[in-house]
Amino acid sequence: MAGTIVSDTIQNGAGASTSTTNVINGCAKAWVTVNGTLSSGMTLASYGVSSVTYISSCLYQVSFSTAFTDANYSSAVSSSWDSGGNSYPMIANIANNGTYAPSTTSTYIVSRIYNNGSTGFLVNYLYAIFFR
Amino acid sequence: MAGTLVIDTLNASTGPLQTNNGMSGIAKAWVFFNGSTNTINGSFNVGSITKNGTGDYTVNFSTAMPNANYSPQLTGGTAATTNLVTAPFILCSSLTSGATTKTTSALRFVYGAVQNPTTLYDQAELNVAIFA
Numbered sequence: 001m002a003g004t005i006v007s008d009t010i011q012n013g014a015g016a017s018t019s020t021t022n023v024i025n026g027c028a029k030a031w032v033t034v035n036g037t038l039s040s041g042m043t044l045a046s047y048g049v050s051s052v053t054y055i056s057s058c059l060y061q062v063s064f065s066t067a068f069t070d071a072n073y074s075s076a077v078s079s080s081w082d083s084g085g086n087s088y089p090m091i092a093n094i095a096n097n098g099t100y101a102p103s104t105t106s107t108y109i110v111s112r113i114y115n116n117g118s119t120g121f122l123v124n125y126l127y128a129i130f131f132r
Numbered sequence: 133m134a135g136t137l138v139i140d141t142l143n144a145s146t147g148p149l150q151t152n153n154g155m156s157g158i159a160k161a162w163v164f165f166n167g168s169t170n171t172i173n174g175s176f177n178v179g180s181i182t183k184n185g186t187g188d189y190t191v192n193f194s195t196a197m198p199n200a201n202y203s204p205q206l207t208g209g210t211a212a213t214t215n216l217v218t219a220p221f222i223l224c225s226s227l228t229s230g231a232t233t234k235t236t237s238a239l240r241f242v243y244g245a246v247q248n249p250t251t252l253y254d255q256a257e258l259n260v261a262i263f264a
């Protein structure tokens with residue numbers, strides 16, 4: 001049996017409550033854990049992500065299972081501390097990386113060596129989360 | 133018709149879901165904005181962004197956080213200059229003459245070079261998510 005619950009507020013037995021709008025808007029719409037060192041099977045766990053594809057120089061395309069309504073979603077990325085901790089994760093910049101700009105169906109995350117933005121740095125774990 | 137739903141657990145086909153997860157595990161605010169033009173592209177519970185200077189921003193919440201012990205997640209796009217790795221950092225109070233940069237109503241952060249964070253840059257793609 002299934003159905004639809006309509007409520008403006010959700011509350012637990014202790015009396016703590018929040019607006020259902022907060023739950024809808026504050027929930028991550030997609031997230032993924034990636035092993036950046038693998039050429040295939042790099043998606044270790046995910047929600048709302050259909051695939052992760054290695055492009056080049058530690059640049060990865062994250063494709064969403066369900067497209068966003070627009071490309072104005074908020075992204076957060078982080079990574080593991082590998083081989084001396086010389087890496088830094090970022091997302092592709094709209095203005096400077098038009099080819100790799102975020103779209104409704106996918107976005108791009110990169111891992112670069114900390115002192116050279118053009119040099120990729122492989123890491124064991126990349127994490128990304130998306131809100132809209 | 134709507135109202136308040138009081139429930140401790142929601143049962144999905146895969147198992148129970150604690151309703152507390154919907155209160156503690158959701159982002160209380162998020163924003164995706166252009167730090168160069170100070171334009172908000174998408175947001176939730178963010179009223180405005182104050183640009184304090186180049187690479188220096190304050191995120192103003194529409195509804196205040198319950199306390200200042202929230203967890204901010206900051207992510208930036210790739211740098212305008214590919215030879216630089218740049219990133220967002222929460223301002224340490226010791227760098228701002230003891231001023232509190234993380235309050236219930238706002239979060240101030242800067243975007244600078246990882247190698248030399250005292251040099252700040254504007255960034256077209258900045259993302260912030262808040263958990264409280």
